[in-house]
Amino acid sequence: MSSEPLWNTARNAEQQKQRSPQYAVRPSFRPAVEQQSSAQIERKTAPAAKLSASNINFYYGSFQALHDISLDFATNRITALIGPSGCGKSTLLRSLNRMHETIRGARLQGTIRMDNEDILQHDVNVLRRRVGMVFQKSNPFPKSIFENISFGLRVNGMARRKDIPGLVERSLRKAALWDEVKDKLFQSAYGLSGGQQQRLCIARALAVDPEVLLLDEPCSALDPIATARIEELLFQLKDQCTIVIVTHNMQQAARVAESTAFFLMGKLIEFNETKIIYTTPKNKETEDYITGRFG
Amino acid sequence: MNVKKIVNFIMFGLTGLCTLLTVGILFFILAYMAWRGASSLSWSFFTQLPAPVGETGGGMANAIVGSGKVLLLATIIGIPIGFLGGVYLNEYAGPTMSFVIRYATDLLNGVPSIVIGIVVWGLVVHPMGHYSAFAGGIALGIMMIPISVRSTEEFLHAVPSSLREAAVALGASKWKAIVTVVIPAAMRGIITGTMLDFARVAGETAPLLFTALGNSFWSSGYNQPTATLPAMIFTYAISAYDDWHRQAWAAGFVLLALVLTINIVARLVVSRGIEMPRGNA
Amino acid sequence: MTSSSIKARTLPAGRVGAFSRLASGDSVAYALTLLAAGTIFLITAIIFYELYAQSAIPRHKFGWLFLVTQIWDPVAGQFGALPFIYGTVVTSLVAMLIAVPQGIGSAIFLSELAPPRISDALTFMIELLAAVPSVLFGLIGFYVLVPILQANVVPVLRDTLGFLPIFQGAFYGVSYFSAGVVLSIMIVPFIISVSREVLMAVPREQREAALALGSTRWQTTWRVVFPFAFKGIMGSVFLALARALGETMAVTMVIGNTPQIKASLLAPGSTIAAVIANEFTEAVGDLYQGSLIELGLVLFTLTFIINGLARLLIMATRRGTPA
Numbered sequence: 001m002s003s004e005p006l007w008n009t010a011r012n013a014e015q016q017k018q019r020s021p022q023y024a025v026r027p028s029f030r031p032a033v034e035q036q037s038s039a040q041i042e043r044k045t046a047p048a049a050k051l052s053a054s055n056i057n058f059y060y061g062s063f064q065a066l067h068d069i070s071l072d073f074a075t076n077r078i079t080a081l082i083g084p085s086g087c088g089k090s091t092l093l094r095s096l097n098r099m100h101e102t103i104r105g106a107r108l109q110g111t112i113r114m115d116n117e118d119i120l121q122h123d124v125n126v127l128r129r130r131v132g133m134v135f136q137k138s139n140p141f142p143k144s145i146f147e148n149i150s151f152g153l154r155v156n157g158m159a160r161r162k163d164i165p166g167l168v169e170r171s172l173r174k175a176a177l178w179d180e181v182k183d184k185l186f187q188s189a190y191g192l193s194g195g196q197q198q199r200l201c202i203a204r205a206l207a208v209d210p211e212v213l214l215l216d217e218p219c220s221a222l223d224p225i226a227t228a229r230i231e232e233l234l235f236q237l238k239d240q241c242t243i244v245i246v247t248h249n250m251q252q253a254a255r256v257a258e259s260t261a262f263f264l265m266g267k268l269i270e271f272n273e274t275k276i277i278y279t280t281p282k283n284k285e286t287e288d289y290i291t292g293r294f295g
Numbered sequence: 296m297n298v299k300k301i302v303n304f305i306m307f308g309l310t311g312l313c314t315l316l317t318v319g320i321l322f323f324i325l326a327y328m329a330w331r332g333a334s335s336l337s338w339s340f341f342t343q344l345p346a347p348v349g350e351t352g353g354g355m356a357n358a359i360v361g362s363g364k365v366l367l368l369a370t371i372i373g374i375p376i377g378f379l380g381g382v383y384l385n386e387y388a389g390p391t392m393s394f395v396i397r398y399a400t401d402l403l404n405g406v407p408s409i410v411i412g413i414v415v416w417g418l419v420v421h422p423m424g425h426y427s428a429f430a431g432g433i434a435l436g437i438m439m440i441p442i443s444v445r446s447t448e449e450f451l452h453a454v455p456s457s458l459r460e461a462a463v464a465l466g467a468s469k470w471k472a473i474v475t476v477v478i479p480a481a482m483r484g485i486i487t488g489t490m491l492d493f494a495r496v497a498g499e500t501a502p503l504l505f506t507a508l509g510n511s512f513w514s515s516g517y518n519q520p521t522a523t524l525p526a527m528i529f530t531y532a533i534s535a536y537d538d539w540h541r542q543a544w545a546a547g548f549v550l551l552a553l554v555l556t557i558n559i560v561a562r563l564v565v566s567r568g569i570e571m572p573r574g575n576a
Numbered sequence: 577m578t579s580s581s582i583k584a585r586t587l588p589a590g591r592v593g594a595f596s597r598l599a600s601g602d603s604v605a606y607a608l609t610l611l612a613a614g615t616i617f618l619i620t621a622i623i624f625y626e627l628y629a630q631s632a633i634p635r636h637k638f639g640w641l642f643l644v645t646q647i648w649d650p651v652a653g654q655f656g657a658l659p660f661i662y663g664t665v666v667t668s669l670v671a672m673l674i675a676v677p678q679g680i681g682s683a684i685f686l687s688e689l690a691p692p693r694i695s696d697a698l699t700f701m702i703e704l705l706a707a708v709p710s711v712l713f714g715l716i717g718f719y720v721l722v723p724i725l726q727a728n729v730v731p732v733l734r735d736t737l738g739f740l741p742i743f744q745g746a747f748y749g750v751s752y753f754s755a756g757v758v759l760s761i762m763i764v765p766f767i768i769s770v771s772r773e774v775l776m777a778v779p780r781e782q783r784e785a786a787l788a789l790g791s792t793r794w795q796t797t798w799r800v801v802f803p804f805a806f807k808g809i810m811g812s813v814f815l816a817l818a819r820a821l822g823e824t825m826a827v828t829m830v831i832g833n834t835p836q837i838k839a840s841l842l843a844p845g846s847t848i849a850a851v852i853a854n855e856f857t858e859a860v861g862d863l864y865q866g867s868l869i870e871l872g873l874v875l876f877t878l879t880f881i882i883n884g885l886a887r888l889l890i891m892a893t894r895r896g897t898p899a
Binding site: 299300302303306307309310311312313314316317318320321324327328375376377378379380382383384386387388392395396399400401402403405406407408409410411413414416417418437440441444468469470471473474491494495497498499500501504505508525528529532533540543544547550551554555558559562 | 601604605609611613617619620622626679684686689701702703704708710711712714716719720761768793794795798818821823825852853857876879883887
């Protein structure tokens, strides 16, 4: 990840194209919508798919990164997105919490719904609280461990000051990190090892009680032991939230996910239960990828 | 030893001499000012007003306070504009605006300080009808802006994009992400830049010549001509009185000590250990 | 699973804490920072406008002749910029002739020869030299440098190079030469720090290629590293020049403030910045004041052009194009 500012691409080589007008509107905070949907949730039975994407086409400038993707992410299950580099899996992941909007020239066409609500009409900051993200390279803030975890709580006004320490502990326990850091909560997060930092980022994301957790190749920079711990963590977490994980590592997808989606060059080739993808794939490209004929 | 090696030795020797000369000049200046200046320093220097022309004795208390007042106003004007401008440049500006503002900032930085003095004279002193610390503060404030913009922008730019991403992914709006994560991460560098900016402007004389001018007495408020340390040094140094020369050296020593101390502290203490994220263990 | 202190999965309309309620602060933040940036632009524009507007009277009266008239006679109402343009150019030239070789030489030493920690320490000190206020350079220039020049340097110059017109005539201490020397000391640190950075940025592979062909370190430096960094070094030279052109206090104190044009460097003279500093507060009358302001406009234009060239050169280096 370069050190270019996230949203200022003035120095970026990418072309600054006009955003598609339909999605250029900055949605404002709409409490009425929120209250209504929380009530609705109470009344309705939870839909089988927590998140569903329909007919997604995605453009970076004039380059089309995703072609007509439609996909459902089941509630309380782990879905893996696999495919070779540049196939669009990360692009799709990032559109699920609208992080693509921080890139100039990125354009999304299609609909993404969470709990049957169009996420593009939803207040973006609230959405991002409900849909958490863990990045490929751990990115703790240059603050203490405590401040990292409590960040989301404070910024979203989710808890009273006296409740925060308890919630920080709870998140750290959920991420299986509490015992290792409980004595150094107020030390810099950068003092932790790579695996610990990534679990810290997971704890930080969990602190705001997300309904969905998106993970973008979370273990790619970690050793096998740290990777195993995080995979174990994901098993425990899926009861509480829906998980979508992008991974380069096919064995990881096989270990962890109930459903797997295989992408190639911006198209969804196959989406099914992981067992089926790995043992009896329906497409030749899928089979070639699984068996390692191309990487 | 062949010719190549001799030439090698000589040329590098010459370059070493050049360096030695430059560094030597610095030490000479420090030593000389310390010698001439420190011996002339006394308690009265800091506490008394200048004596009437021609008489010995007196001090520069009003100049010290005057400098303080002018610099305070300059900081209040220059740093916020510079800081916010830097934030705009790095976090909000698109390519066109970025070019325009950056160009304007560089231009402003290159304006000779005497010219800034003229302009502020025309805009503030002339309409007001008198010299004032207010005008002096504006002139110095304008000079502080470009450096502040540049250093703010540089240190904001150094904050990795991944931190902004993390904050926004947790539900923080853009401005909150900037305020709670980006700016604190860049804070050390920004403070260093501010201190160096301050030190630079503290020694400026030319813009004060036609804005704050000078004063042999106390000036109340910001609306009167005000004595400042650099201007006083200038006036005394070119005068015909030995005692004033002596005081000019003393004042020069004080000014030099102030400026160098801020520089050294900013670069060595504040700058050290700016926290950057480590790689994975 | 949800505790009582965290609200249910979607937030209620009223959030806890004032800070979080400012979610729509994004537009405020944008407006505020834009305002600051716009102010900077405005200030720059105003500076140019002020100089232009306030110098209207002499501009209309003298036109372009202002730049080539040699006479500066406030009493008679005759104003010409030539002596000051001459003085500015000459002093800056002298300063550059001294500072450029010394600066580049030091930069080469610090970048190629000195061990890193010594290089850093020395560079730190040299950058402190850049922080010394100019009025103090004037102070030391007048009371220390000028006597030294008078006693030791100028006699030697006269003996060796006295046949040259630039070293003839009486020397009273204050002169173009003294101003040039003081200026050179002031601008050397800028040349050194920028040139050093540019030299250090030359890729290792370039040096290694030369050394592998049997060059000595000096040959490598002079024939490979220096040419590669040339544009950036020239940029630093232009930056230093721009600084020298606008320098006021130190020059005023050692140049003699005599508006005249003399071939000899040992004669007193004046520069644009010096005459403005000396005469502005005493200037009576719109023509007099306006002429001084017009001088300011000339200086502003001069530094603007030089700075522009400097930036072009440095940008060319950043893009990685070697000379």
